[in-house]
Amino acid sequence: xxxxxxAFYALAAMVLVGGFLVVQSRNLVHAAISLVPTLLxxxxxxxxxxxxxxxxxxxxIYVGAITVLILFVILLTEGATxxxxxxxxxxxxxxxxxxxxxxxxxxxVLLRVPWGPPTGPMPAYNPGAVGRSFxxxxxxxxxxxxxxxxxxxxxxxxxxxxxG
Amino acid sequence: xxxxxLLDALWQVEFLRMVVLAAVVFTFLxxxxxxxxxxxxxxxxxxxxxxxxxxxxxxxxxLQTVADTVKLLQKESIVPHRADVVLFTAAxxxxxxxxxxxxxxIPFAPGVIVRDLNVGxxxxxxxxxxxxxxxxxxxxxxxxxxxxxxxxxSAAQMVSYELPxxxxxxxxxxxxxxxxxVRIVEAQPYPAHFYPxxxxxxxxxxxxxxxxxxxxPFDLPEAEAELVAGYFSEYTPMRFALFQLGExxxxxxxxxxxxxxxxGGWKGPFALPGVGPVVDGMVWFLLKTYAVVFFLMxxxxxxxxxxxxxxxxxxxxxxxxxxxxxxxxxxxLVVLG
Numbered sequence: 029x030x031x032x033x034x035a036f037y038a039l040a041a042m043v044l045v046g047g048f049l050v051v052q053s054r055n056l057v058h059a060a061i062s063l064v065p066t067l068l069x070x071x072x073x074x075x076x077x078x079x080x081x082x083x084x085x086x087x088x089i090y091v092g093a094i095t096v097l098i099l100f101v102i103l104l105t106e107g108a109t110x111x112x113x114x115x116x117x118x119x120x121x122x123x124x125x126x127x128x129x130x131x132x133x134x135x136x137v138l139l140r141v142p143w144g145p146p147t148g149p150m151p152a153y154n155p156g157a158v159g160r161s162f163x164x165x166x167x168x169x170x171x172x173x174x175x176x177x178x179x180x181x182x183x184x185x186x187x188x189x190x191x192g
Numbered sequence: 193x194x195x196x197x198l199l200d201a202l203w204q205v206e207f208l209r210m211v212v213l214a215a216v217v218f219t220f221l222x223x224x225x226x227x228x229x230x231x232x233x234x235x236x237x238x239x240x241x242x243x244x245x246x247x248x249x250x251x252x253x254x255l256q257t258v259a260d261t262v263k264l265l266q267k268e269s270i271v272p273h274r275a276d277v278v279l280f281t282a283a284x285x286x287x288x289x290x291x292x293x294x295x296x297x298i299p300f301a302p303g304v305i306v307r308d309l310n311v312g313x314x315x316x317x318x319x320x321x322x323x324x325x326x327x328x329x330x331x332x333x334x335x336x337x338x339x340x341x342x343x344x345x346s347a348a349q350m351v352s353y354e355l356p357x358x359x360x361x362x363x364x365x366x367x368x369x370x371x372x373x374v375r376i377v378e379a380q381p382y383p384a385h386f387y388p389x390x391x392x393x394x395x396x397x398x399x400x401x402x403x404x405x406x407x408x409p410f411d412l413p414e415a416e417a418e419l420v421a422g423y424f425s426e427y428t429p430m431r432f433a434l435f436q437l438g439e440x441x442x443x444x445x446x447x448x449x450x451x452x453x454x455x456g457g458w459k460g461p462f463a464l465p466g467v468g469p470v471v472d473g474m475v476w477f478l479l480k481t482y483a484v485v486f487f488l489m490x491x492x493x494x495x496x497x498x499x500x501x502x503x504x505x506x507x508x509x510x511x512x513x514x515x516x517x518x519x520x521x522x523x524x525l526v527v528l529g
Contacts, residue, residue: 031203057332061279064325084314092321093351099328100347103340155371 036076042069054114060098067091081158213306217295224478225291225440226433231257233489240493264429272426276333283330284427284434290322291441297373298448301458301473305374312373313361316449317354320404323442324350330435331423342423345500346406352507353403353410359515360397363389363522364453373449377457389522394454396515398488401446403507406439407492410503447484448477455480 046066053059067090074083162170231246231254238245246253271277296319297312299305309315324347331343365371367386368379382390403410424435451457457480458473467475498506 034203057276057279057329061325061329080309080311081314084311084318087318088314088321092318092324092354096321096324096328096347096351099325099332100344100351103328103332103344155365156369 032076036073039069039072039076042066042072056102057099060095060102063095063098064091067095081155214292217306218292221292221295221441221444222437225444226436227257227261229440229444229485230260230436232485233492236486236489237493240490261433264433267429269430270428272335275335275426279329279333280426281431283326283333284424284431284438286326286329287323287438288434288441290319290326291438291445293319293322294442294445295448298445299374299377299452299457300477301470304470304474308372308374311371313365313371313376313449313453316373316445317358317361320442320445321350321354323438326438327423330427334423334426336426339423339425342425346423348500349406349410349503349507350404352504353400353511356396356507356511356515357400357404359512359519360393360400361453363393363515363519366519366522366526369526373452373457377452377459380456380459385528386522386525389518389525390454392514392518393522394450396511396518397450397453398484399506399511401450402488402491403503405443405446405488407443407488410498443488444481444485447488448481450484451477451480455484 042065046062046064046069049062050059050066053062067086071083071086071091074080074086234256235245235253237243246256249255249259271280294316296306297309297315299308327346327350328343331339331341331346334340364376367382367389368376370376370379424432427435458477460472460476463469464472464475
Protein backbone atom coordinates (compact mmCIF):
# COMPACT_ATOMS: atom_id res chain seq x y z
CA UNK A 29 0.00 0.00 0.00
CA UNK A 30 1.52 3.35 -0.93
CA UNK A 31 1.42 6.50 1.15
CA UNK A 32 -1.41 8.08 -0.79
CA UNK A 33 -3.65 5.08 -0.18
CA UNK A 34 -2.64 5.11 3.49
CA ALA A 35 -3.54 8.79 3.77
CA PHE A 36 -6.80 8.15 1.94
CA TYR A 37 -7.88 5.37 4.30
CA ALA A 38 -6.89 7.40 7.37
CA LEU A 39 -8.92 10.37 6.13
CA ALA A 40 -11.83 8.19 5.10
CA ALA A 41 -11.87 6.63 8.57
CA MET A 42 -11.88 10.12 10.07
CA VAL A 43 -14.84 11.14 7.89
CA LEU A 44 -16.81 7.98 8.59
CA VAL A 45 -16.22 7.90 12.35
CA GLY A 46 -17.01 11.62 12.57
CA GLY A 47 -20.13 11.20 10.47
CA PHE A 48 -21.28 8.25 12.58
CA LEU A 49 -20.86 10.35 15.74
CA VAL A 50 -22.81 13.22 14.15
CA VAL A 51 -25.89 11.07 13.59
CA GLN A 52 -25.46 8.89 16.66
CA SER A 53 -24.57 11.30 19.48
CA ARG A 54 -27.47 11.84 21.81
CA ASN A 55 -25.99 15.12 22.91
CA LEU A 56 -26.59 17.78 20.25
CA VAL A 57 -23.42 19.71 21.05
CA HIS A 58 -21.34 16.54 20.65
CA ALA A 59 -23.05 15.89 17.34
CA ALA A 60 -22.25 19.39 16.12
CA ILE A 61 -18.62 19.19 17.26
CA SER A 62 -18.26 15.82 15.51
CA LEU A 63 -18.88 17.69 12.26
CA VAL A 64 -15.40 19.20 12.66
CA PRO A 65 -13.35 16.00 12.08
CA THR A 66 -15.80 14.91 9.39
CA LEU A 67 -15.48 18.12 7.38
CA LEU A 68 -11.73 18.37 8.00
CA UNK A 69 -11.37 14.82 6.70
CA UNK A 70 -13.21 15.80 3.52
CA UNK A 71 -10.83 18.76 3.22
CA UNK A 72 -7.96 16.29 3.52
CA UNK A 73 -9.42 14.23 0.66
CA UNK A 74 -9.45 17.39 -1.47
CA UNK A 75 -5.75 17.84 -0.67
CA UNK A 76 -5.12 14.33 -1.99
CA UNK A 77 -6.88 15.38 -5.19
CA UNK A 78 -4.56 18.42 -5.50
CA UNK A 79 -7.55 20.72 -5.13
CA UNK A 80 -5.98 23.22 -2.77
CA UNK A 81 -8.44 26.01 -3.44
CA UNK A 82 -11.42 23.78 -2.69
CA UNK A 83 -9.64 22.56 0.46
CA UNK A 84 -9.21 26.07 1.81
CA UNK A 85 -12.80 26.97 0.93
CA UNK A 86 -14.05 23.75 2.55
CA UNK A 87 -12.31 24.61 5.83
CA UNK A 88 -13.24 28.30 5.68
CA ILE A 89 -16.93 27.80 4.90
CA TYR A 90 -17.87 24.45 6.38
CA VAL A 91 -15.61 24.12 9.42
CA GLY A 92 -15.12 27.79 10.21
CA ALA A 93 -18.57 29.16 9.42
CA ILE A 94 -21.30 26.52 9.11
CA THR A 95 -20.24 24.46 12.14
CA VAL A 96 -19.87 27.60 14.23
CA LEU A 97 -23.32 28.70 13.11
CA ILE A 98 -24.83 25.32 14.03
CA LEU A 99 -23.09 25.38 17.41
CA PHE A 100 -24.23 28.93 17.97
CA VAL A 101 -27.85 28.06 17.26
CA ILE A 102 -27.72 24.99 19.53
CA LEU A 103 -26.11 26.90 22.39
CA LEU A 104 -28.62 29.74 22.10
CA THR A 105 -31.60 27.40 22.01
CA GLU A 106 -32.70 26.92 25.55
CA GLY A 107 -33.17 23.33 26.63
CA ALA A 108 -31.26 21.72 23.80
CA THR A 109 -27.84 21.87 25.43
CA UNK A 110 -26.53 19.09 27.59
CA UNK A 111 -29.72 17.08 27.18
CA UNK A 112 -29.83 13.56 25.90
CA UNK A 113 -32.00 13.80 22.83
CA UNK A 114 -33.49 10.75 21.19
CA UNK A 115 -31.90 10.35 17.79
CA UNK A 116 -34.49 7.98 16.34
CA UNK A 117 -38.15 8.31 15.53
CA UNK A 118 -40.86 6.26 13.87
CA UNK A 119 -39.49 6.82 10.38
CA UNK A 120 -36.61 4.35 10.65
CA UNK A 121 -38.01 1.97 7.97
CA UNK A 122 -38.56 4.84 5.55
CA UNK A 123 -35.05 6.17 6.17
CA UNK A 124 -33.60 2.69 5.66
CA UNK A 125 -35.48 2.42 2.37
CA UNK A 126 -34.17 5.78 1.12
CA UNK A 127 -30.63 4.89 2.20
CA UNK A 128 -30.87 1.53 0.45
CA UNK A 129 -32.00 3.17 -2.79
CA UNK A 130 -29.13 5.69 -2.53
CA UNK A 131 -26.58 2.92 -1.94
CA UNK A 132 -27.84 1.04 -5.00
CA UNK A 133 -27.73 4.22 -7.09
CA UNK A 134 -24.18 5.02 -6.01
CA UNK A 135 -23.06 1.45 -6.66
CA UNK A 136 -24.58 1.54 -10.14
CA VAL A 137 -22.84 4.81 -10.94
CA LEU A 138 -19.52 3.63 -9.47
CA LEU A 139 -19.56 0.36 -11.41
CA ARG A 140 -20.70 1.84 -14.70
CA VAL A 141 -18.24 4.74 -14.98
CA PRO A 142 -15.16 3.67 -16.95
CA TRP A 143 -12.39 4.70 -14.52
CA GLY A 144 -9.49 5.27 -16.89
CA PRO A 145 -5.96 6.28 -15.90
CA PRO A 146 -5.46 10.01 -15.18
CA THR A 147 -5.04 12.00 -18.36
CA GLY A 148 -2.11 14.39 -18.30
CA PRO A 149 -1.00 16.80 -15.57
CA MET A 150 -3.30 19.04 -13.55
CA PRO A 151 -4.10 22.37 -15.20
CA ALA A 152 -2.09 25.24 -13.76
CA TYR A 153 -3.90 26.76 -10.84
CA ASN A 154 -4.30 30.46 -10.22
CA PRO A 155 -6.97 32.60 -8.57
CA GLY A 156 -7.57 34.45 -11.84
CA ALA A 157 -8.60 31.19 -13.53
CA VAL A 158 -10.99 30.39 -10.69
CA GLY A 159 -12.52 33.86 -10.95
CA ARG A 160 -12.86 33.67 -14.71
CA SER A 161 -14.55 30.27 -14.59
CA PHE A 162 -17.04 31.68 -12.07
CA UNK A 163 -17.88 34.68 -14.23
CA UNK A 164 -17.73 33.12 -17.69
CA UNK A 165 -18.81 29.49 -18.18
CA UNK A 166 -20.54 29.09 -14.79
CA UNK A 167 -21.97 32.57 -14.40
CA UNK A 168 -25.58 31.35 -14.36
CA UNK A 169 -25.00 28.81 -11.58
CA UNK A 170 -22.98 31.40 -9.67
CA UNK A 171 -25.68 34.05 -9.89
CA UNK A 172 -28.49 31.63 -9.06
CA UNK A 173 -26.58 30.50 -5.96
CA UNK A 174 -26.05 34.12 -4.92
CA UNK A 175 -29.76 34.79 -5.36
CA UNK A 176 -30.71 31.77 -3.22
CA UNK A 177 -28.34 32.90 -0.47
CA UNK A 178 -29.66 36.46 -0.66
CA UNK A 179 -33.24 35.19 -0.41
CA UNK A 180 -32.43 33.08 2.65
CA UNK A 181 -30.65 36.05 4.22
CA UNK A 182 -33.70 38.27 3.75
CA UNK A 183 -35.93 35.45 4.98
CA UNK A 184 -33.86 35.02 8.14
CA UNK A 185 -34.10 38.74 8.89
CA UNK A 186 -37.88 38.76 8.31
CA UNK A 187 -38.36 35.77 10.64
CA UNK A 188 -36.12 37.31 13.31
CA UNK A 189 -37.92 40.66 13.08
CA UNK A 190 -41.35 39.11 13.54
CA UNK A 191 -40.35 37.35 16.73
CA GLY A 192 -38.39 40.28 18.15
CA UNK B 193 3.53 21.17 -6.32
CA UNK B 194 0.58 19.28 -4.85
CA UNK B 195 0.71 17.73 -1.41
CA UNK B 196 -0.49 14.43 -2.81
CA UNK B 197 2.45 14.24 -5.21
CA LEU B 198 4.92 14.79 -2.39
CA LEU B 199 3.46 11.93 -0.41
CA ASP B 200 4.37 9.40 -3.06
CA ALA B 201 8.07 8.65 -3.22
CA LEU B 202 9.62 9.37 0.14
CA TRP B 203 6.73 9.90 2.42
CA GLN B 204 8.67 8.81 5.49
CA VAL B 205 11.12 11.66 4.90
CA GLU B 206 8.24 14.03 4.34
CA PHE B 207 6.56 12.80 7.51
CA LEU B 208 9.76 13.27 9.54
CA ARG B 209 10.16 16.74 8.10
CA MET B 210 6.59 17.53 9.09
CA VAL B 211 7.16 16.42 12.70
CA VAL B 212 10.43 18.34 13.00
CA LEU B 213 8.94 21.50 11.48
CA ALA B 214 5.92 21.28 13.77
CA ALA B 215 8.27 21.05 16.76
CA VAL B 216 10.34 24.01 15.53
CA VAL B 217 7.32 26.21 14.83
CA PHE B 218 5.72 25.23 18.12
CA THR B 219 8.87 26.11 20.03
CA PHE B 220 9.10 29.44 18.24
CA LEU B 221 5.45 30.06 18.99
CA UNK B 222 5.75 29.18 22.68
CA UNK B 223 8.92 31.24 23.23
CA UNK B 224 8.22 34.14 20.85
CA UNK B 225 4.53 34.08 21.76
CA UNK B 226 3.27 33.90 25.34
CA UNK B 227 6.64 33.55 27.05
CA UNK B 228 8.01 36.76 25.57
CA UNK B 229 4.77 38.60 24.84
CA UNK B 230 3.31 38.30 28.35
CA UNK B 231 6.50 39.83 29.70
CA UNK B 232 6.39 42.52 26.99
CA UNK B 233 2.74 43.19 27.75
CA UNK B 234 3.47 43.63 31.46
CA UNK B 235 6.51 45.81 30.84
CA UNK B 236 4.75 47.96 28.24
CA UNK B 237 1.61 48.35 30.35
CA UNK B 238 3.81 49.33 33.29
CA UNK B 239 5.66 51.85 31.14
CA UNK B 240 2.40 53.35 29.82
CA UNK B 241 0.93 53.56 33.31
CA UNK B 242 4.16 54.92 34.86
CA UNK B 243 4.77 51.76 36.91
CA UNK B 244 7.83 49.53 37.11
CA UNK B 245 6.38 46.12 36.19
CA UNK B 246 7.98 42.76 37.05
CA UNK B 247 11.36 43.44 38.57
CA UNK B 248 12.53 40.66 40.85
CA UNK B 249 13.06 37.43 38.88
CA UNK B 250 16.26 37.78 36.90
CA UNK B 251 17.76 41.08 35.75
CA UNK B 252 14.91 43.60 35.33
CA UNK B 253 12.45 40.78 35.77
CA UNK B 254 13.09 39.17 32.37
CA LEU B 255 12.71 35.66 33.83
CA GLN B 256 9.31 36.44 35.35
CA THR B 257 7.26 34.60 32.69
CA VAL B 258 9.63 31.61 32.83
CA ALA B 259 8.93 31.37 36.54
CA ASP B 260 5.21 31.83 35.89
CA THR B 261 5.25 29.03 33.32
CA VAL B 262 7.01 26.65 35.71
CA LYS B 263 4.38 27.50 38.30
CA LEU B 264 1.58 26.87 35.78
CA LEU B 265 2.98 23.46 34.84
CA GLN B 266 3.20 22.36 38.46
CA LYS B 267 -0.34 23.16 39.49
CA GLU B 268 -3.10 20.61 39.81
CA SER B 269 -5.37 20.10 36.82
CA ILE B 270 -9.03 20.31 37.81
CA VAL B 271 -12.12 19.52 35.77
CA PRO B 272 -15.17 21.34 37.13
CA HIS B 273 -18.16 19.46 38.50
CA ARG B 274 -20.52 18.23 35.75
CA ALA B 275 -18.31 19.62 33.00
CA ASP B 276 -18.16 17.79 29.70
CA VAL B 277 -14.77 16.13 30.22
CA VAL B 278 -13.92 15.22 26.61
CA LEU B 279 -14.78 18.60 25.11
CA PHE B 280 -13.36 20.45 28.12
CA THR B 281 -10.01 18.76 27.50
CA ALA B 282 -10.12 19.05 23.73
CA ALA B 283 -10.96 22.76 23.50
CA UNK B 284 -7.61 24.27 24.60
CA UNK B 285 -5.74 21.82 22.37
CA UNK B 286 -7.86 22.88 19.38
CA UNK B 287 -7.16 26.56 20.06
CA UNK B 288 -3.41 25.96 20.37
CA UNK B 289 -3.29 23.80 17.24
CA UNK B 290 -5.22 26.40 15.23
CA UNK B 291 -2.65 29.02 16.28
CA UNK B 292 0.12 26.64 15.24
CA UNK B 293 -1.40 25.96 11.80
CA UNK B 294 -1.41 29.69 10.93
CA UNK B 295 2.38 29.65 10.74
CA UNK B 296 2.61 27.20 7.84
CA UNK B 297 2.17 29.97 5.28
CA ILE B 298 4.14 32.76 6.98
CA PRO B 299 7.40 33.49 5.11
CA PHE B 300 10.20 34.41 7.53
CA ALA B 301 12.83 35.05 4.88
CA PRO B 302 13.38 34.16 1.21
CA GLY B 303 12.93 30.38 1.14
CA VAL B 304 12.24 30.12 4.90
CA ILE B 305 8.62 29.03 5.00
CA VAL B 306 7.05 25.76 6.05
CA ARG B 307 5.14 25.50 2.79
CA ASP B 308 4.39 28.10 0.17
CA LEU B 309 0.80 27.08 -0.57
CA ASN B 310 -0.89 28.33 -3.73
CA VAL B 311 -3.80 29.42 -1.61
CA GLY B 312 -1.69 30.90 1.21
CA UNK B 313 -3.82 33.76 2.54
CA UNK B 314 -7.04 31.84 1.97
CA UNK B 315 -5.55 29.02 4.02
CA UNK B 316 -4.63 31.48 6.76
CA UNK B 317 -8.20 32.80 6.91
CA UNK B 318 -9.51 29.23 6.97
CA UNK B 319 -7.40 27.83 9.81
CA UNK B 320 -7.62 30.94 11.95
CA UNK B 321 -11.40 30.49 11.91
CA UNK B 322 -10.93 27.12 13.67
CA UNK B 323 -10.11 29.01 16.88
CA UNK B 324 -13.76 29.98 17.26
CA UNK B 325 -14.80 26.34 17.62
CA UNK B 326 -12.26 25.79 20.38
CA UNK B 327 -13.42 28.88 22.26
CA UNK B 328 -17.11 28.07 21.85
CA UNK B 329 -16.56 24.45 22.94
CA UNK B 330 -14.43 25.43 25.91
CA UNK B 331 -17.01 27.95 27.05
CA UNK B 332 -19.84 25.45 26.82
CA UNK B 333 -18.01 22.45 28.27
CA UNK B 334 -17.05 24.37 31.41
CA UNK B 335 -20.65 24.21 32.68
CA UNK B 336 -20.47 27.82 33.82
CA UNK B 337 -22.77 30.58 32.59
CA UNK B 338 -20.00 33.15 32.44
CA UNK B 339 -17.84 30.85 30.36
CA UNK B 340 -20.74 30.13 28.01
CA UNK B 341 -21.51 33.85 27.63
CA UNK B 342 -17.86 34.54 26.93
CA UNK B 343 -17.76 31.79 24.34
CA UNK B 344 -20.91 33.02 22.59
CA UNK B 345 -19.71 36.61 22.54
CA SER B 346 -16.43 35.47 21.14
CA ALA B 347 -18.12 33.51 18.36
CA ALA B 348 -20.36 36.46 17.41
CA GLN B 349 -17.40 38.78 17.39
CA MET B 350 -15.01 36.57 15.48
CA VAL B 351 -17.58 35.62 12.86
CA SER B 352 -18.45 39.30 12.34
CA TYR B 353 -14.88 40.42 11.97
CA GLU B 354 -13.87 37.56 9.71
CA LEU B 355 -15.73 39.32 6.88
CA PRO B 356 -13.81 42.64 6.86
CA UNK B 357 -10.63 40.63 7.43
CA UNK B 358 -11.43 38.46 4.43
CA UNK B 359 -12.19 41.53 2.31
CA UNK B 360 -8.79 43.07 3.14
CA UNK B 361 -7.15 39.81 2.10
CA UNK B 362 -9.18 39.91 -1.11
CA UNK B 363 -8.02 43.45 -1.86
CA UNK B 364 -4.40 42.35 -1.53
CA UNK B 365 -5.10 39.29 -3.70
CA UNK B 366 -6.74 41.51 -6.34
CA UNK B 367 -3.85 43.96 -6.41
CA UNK B 368 -1.10 41.34 -6.54
CA UNK B 369 -2.97 38.71 -8.55
CA UNK B 370 -1.92 35.88 -6.27
CA UNK B 371 -2.86 34.19 -3.00
CA UNK B 372 0.62 32.92 -2.21
CA UNK B 373 2.23 34.79 0.70
CA VAL B 374 5.68 34.52 -0.86
CA ARG B 375 4.57 36.06 -4.14
CA ILE B 376 2.71 38.80 -2.27
CA VAL B 377 5.94 39.77 -0.51
CA GLU B 378 7.77 39.67 -3.83
CA ALA B 379 5.13 42.00 -5.36
CA GLN B 380 5.94 44.68 -2.77
CA PRO B 381 6.53 47.60 -2.61
CA TYR B 382 3.19 48.23 -4.26
CA PRO B 383 3.01 50.72 -7.16
CA ALA B 384 2.17 54.21 -5.89
CA HIS B 385 -1.29 54.35 -7.47
CA PHE B 386 -2.33 51.27 -5.42
CA TYR B 387 -1.68 53.12 -2.17
CA PRO B 388 -5.21 54.45 -1.45
CA UNK B 389 -6.60 50.94 -1.63
CA UNK B 390 -3.69 49.34 0.24
CA UNK B 391 -3.85 51.81 3.12
CA UNK B 392 -7.61 51.33 3.62
CA UNK B 393 -7.15 47.56 3.49
CA UNK B 394 -4.31 47.76 6.02
CA UNK B 395 -6.35 49.79 8.50
CA UNK B 396 -9.37 47.49 8.15
CA UNK B 397 -7.13 44.45 8.55
CA UNK B 398 -5.51 45.82 11.69
CA UNK B 399 -8.86 46.62 13.33
CA UNK B 400 -10.35 43.27 12.37
CA UNK B 401 -7.24 41.38 13.49
CA UNK B 402 -7.41 43.07 16.89
CA UNK B 403 -11.00 41.91 17.20
CA UNK B 404 -10.12 38.39 16.02
CA UNK B 405 -7.40 38.18 18.66
CA UNK B 406 -9.96 39.27 21.31
CA UNK B 407 -7.90 42.21 22.49
CA UNK B 408 -8.93 45.57 23.93
CA PRO B 409 -10.82 47.53 22.68
CA PHE B 410 -12.49 44.33 21.51
CA ASP B 411 -11.83 41.96 24.40
CA LEU B 412 -15.49 41.43 25.39
CA PRO B 413 -15.20 37.61 25.31
CA GLU B 414 -12.99 37.70 28.37
CA ALA B 415 -13.98 40.95 30.04
CA GLU B 416 -12.58 40.36 33.53
CA ALA B 417 -14.90 42.72 35.31
CA GLU B 418 -18.17 41.20 34.06
CA LEU B 419 -17.37 37.69 32.85
CA VAL B 420 -14.48 36.70 35.13
CA ALA B 421 -12.24 36.06 32.13
CA GLY B 422 -14.96 34.51 29.99
CA TYR B 423 -14.53 31.21 28.24
CA PHE B 424 -11.41 30.12 30.12
CA SER B 425 -12.39 31.06 33.66
CA GLU B 426 -12.86 27.41 34.68
CA TYR B 427 -9.56 26.25 33.26
CA THR B 428 -6.73 25.29 35.55
CA PRO B 429 -3.11 26.24 34.75
CA MET B 430 -1.90 23.70 32.20
CA ARG B 431 -4.91 24.10 29.93
CA PHE B 432 -5.10 27.81 30.65
CA ALA B 433 -1.53 28.02 29.38
CA LEU B 434 -2.66 26.38 26.12
CA PHE B 435 -5.39 29.02 25.73
CA GLN B 436 -2.81 31.72 26.38
CA LEU B 437 -0.59 30.10 23.77
CA GLY B 438 -3.46 30.18 21.29
CA GLU B 439 -4.32 33.78 22.09
CA UNK B 440 -0.81 35.21 21.93
CA UNK B 441 -0.04 32.90 19.03
CA UNK B 442 -2.98 34.37 17.13
CA UNK B 443 -1.83 37.89 18.00
CA UNK B 444 1.66 37.11 16.75
CA UNK B 445 0.31 35.39 13.63
CA UNK B 446 -1.93 38.36 12.77
CA UNK B 447 1.01 40.71 13.20
CA UNK B 448 3.17 38.45 11.04
CA UNK B 449 0.50 38.35 8.33
CA UNK B 450 0.12 42.14 8.51
CA UNK B 451 3.88 42.41 8.03
CA UNK B 452 3.71 40.00 5.10
CA UNK B 453 0.82 41.73 3.35
CA UNK B 454 1.45 45.39 3.98
CA UNK B 455 4.95 45.99 5.36
CA GLY B 456 6.97 44.10 2.79
CA GLY B 457 7.60 40.92 4.80
CA TRP B 458 11.28 40.04 4.91
CA LYS B 459 12.36 43.04 2.79
CA GLY B 460 14.27 45.65 4.78
CA PRO B 461 15.05 49.27 3.90
CA PHE B 462 18.73 48.26 3.58
CA ALA B 463 20.65 44.99 3.62
CA LEU B 464 22.38 44.19 6.89
CA PRO B 465 26.15 43.99 6.40
CA GLY B 466 27.94 40.66 6.72
CA VAL B 467 24.92 38.33 6.89
CA GLY B 468 23.24 36.28 4.21
CA PRO B 469 19.80 37.03 2.77
CA VAL B 470 18.19 34.51 5.12
CA VAL B 471 19.40 36.08 8.38
CA ASP B 472 18.79 39.55 6.95
CA GLY B 473 15.23 38.61 6.00
CA MET B 474 14.48 37.02 9.34
CA VAL B 475 15.80 40.02 11.29
CA TRP B 476 13.69 42.48 9.30
CA PHE B 477 10.65 40.24 9.40
CA LEU B 478 10.79 39.76 13.18
CA LEU B 479 11.52 43.45 13.77
CA LYS B 480 8.46 44.47 11.78
CA THR B 481 6.26 41.80 13.34
CA TYR B 482 7.17 42.80 16.88
CA ALA B 483 6.70 46.46 15.96
CA VAL B 484 3.11 45.62 14.97
CA VAL B 485 2.69 43.65 18.22
CA PHE B 486 3.97 46.67 20.14
CA PHE B 487 1.46 48.89 18.34
CA LEU B 488 -1.40 46.55 19.29
CA MET B 489 -0.25 46.54 22.94
CA UNK B 490 -0.04 50.31 22.89
CA UNK B 491 -3.65 50.41 21.66
CA UNK B 492 -4.70 47.94 24.33
CA UNK B 493 -3.35 50.03 27.19
CA UNK B 494 -4.64 53.30 25.76
CA UNK B 495 -8.29 52.65 24.92
CA UNK B 496 -11.17 51.39 27.06
CA UNK B 497 -13.23 48.31 26.25
CA UNK B 498 -16.15 48.85 23.85
CA UNK B 499 -19.69 47.57 24.34
CA UNK B 500 -21.00 44.58 22.38
CA UNK B 501 -23.41 46.71 20.28
CA UNK B 502 -20.66 49.22 19.46
CA UNK B 503 -18.40 46.37 18.53
CA UNK B 504 -20.88 44.74 16.17
CA UNK B 505 -21.90 48.11 14.68
CA UNK B 506 -18.31 48.94 13.85
CA UNK B 507 -17.98 45.66 12.00
CA UNK B 508 -21.26 45.55 10.07
CA UNK B 509 -22.00 49.24 9.50
CA UNK B 510 -18.53 50.71 9.00
CA UNK B 511 -15.82 48.17 8.25
CA UNK B 512 -17.84 45.93 5.95
CA UNK B 513 -19.20 48.69 3.62
CA UNK B 514 -15.81 50.42 3.59
CA UNK B 515 -13.98 47.24 2.66
CA UNK B 516 -16.56 46.33 0.00
CA UNK B 517 -16.11 49.78 -1.60
CA UNK B 518 -12.37 49.34 -1.26
CA UNK B 519 -12.51 46.05 -3.14
CA UNK B 520 -14.32 47.82 -5.97
CA UNK B 521 -11.68 50.58 -5.98
CA UNK B 522 -8.93 47.96 -6.03
CA UNK B 523 -10.56 46.30 -9.05
CA UNK B 524 -10.72 49.63 -10.87
CA LEU B 525 -7.08 50.37 -10.00
CA VAL B 526 -5.99 47.01 -11.39
CA VAL B 527 -7.98 47.46 -14.60
CA LEU B 528 -6.63 50.98 -15.13
CA GLY B 529 -3.18 49.50 -14.47
